[in-house]
Amino acid sequence: MLYFIGIALIAFLYSIVGHAGASGYIACMVIFDKPVSLIKPTALILNLAASTLNSIRFCGDGHLKKYILVNFLIPILLVSIPSTIVGGNLNITDTLLKYFLSLILFLSGIRFLITSLIKNNTIVDYKLPSKIVIFFTGLILGLLSGITGTGGGIFLTPLSILLKWMPLKTTAAASSIFIFFNSLVGIITWQTINNFSKINFISNIFLHLIVVLFFAFCGSSLGSKTFDDNFIKKIISFILFLASFKLAFA
Secondary structure (H helix, E strand, C coil), X not given: CHHXXXXXXXXXXXXXXXXXXXXXXXXXXXXXXXXXXXXXXXXXXXXXXXXXXXXXXHHHCCCCCHHHHHHHHHHHHHHHHHHHHHHHHCCCCCXXXXXXXXXXXXXXXXXXXXXXXXCCCCCCCCCCCCHHXXXXXXXXXXXXXXXXXXXXXXXXXXXXXXXXXCCHHHHHHHHHHHHHHHHHHHHHHHHHHCCCCCXXXXXXXXXXXXXXXXXXXXXXXXXXXXXCHHHHHHHHHHHHHHXXXXXHHC
């Protein structure tokens, strides 16, 4: 029972910011001693389900403009998708890399928490990165997505907001689509690694999907329409802290 409450809470909180929850699901499954070999494919399929709903919700509410789609999202996906395949085929267990990424996420979480507590009425001038920056961002995020078994949104969202590439809810919309495609590629890559044998998921996978879909719908609806930016930043900081913990100790 506690396990499914954890899965539901993760789906709800992550979806508020357009994320699908892979890092949270992985942490939850590790804590509750689920079979290690089943954790990554299960997290990816749950990610795919949640990111589908999040994409429909945030994009349907008009948070993703055509300009962002053409000049940012499509170019970064074209680079990150093949990079995700490469990352998914790498067998990296480097403790130093894990701790470095964990520290980056933790510091980003602190930054978001601080900015969420400060009232700032300054108008922000958002500007998309250059094509070369998008290329290297997609390359690195794709690799990280494949290596960690997540959709990559946990890295894209703080980067976009802290570097003032896009407004928060536009970032959420872009991240949800980014996560969807990288999760899909992650599942396909997992299949190829295992010679297209049947994917085994954790038992009660359909119950997992029902829980995730319901709470992802609730979270993305509130994130898209109801909650203000400062509240969403607090949620992002919590998610970054959780992801940092997962990377360091899972």
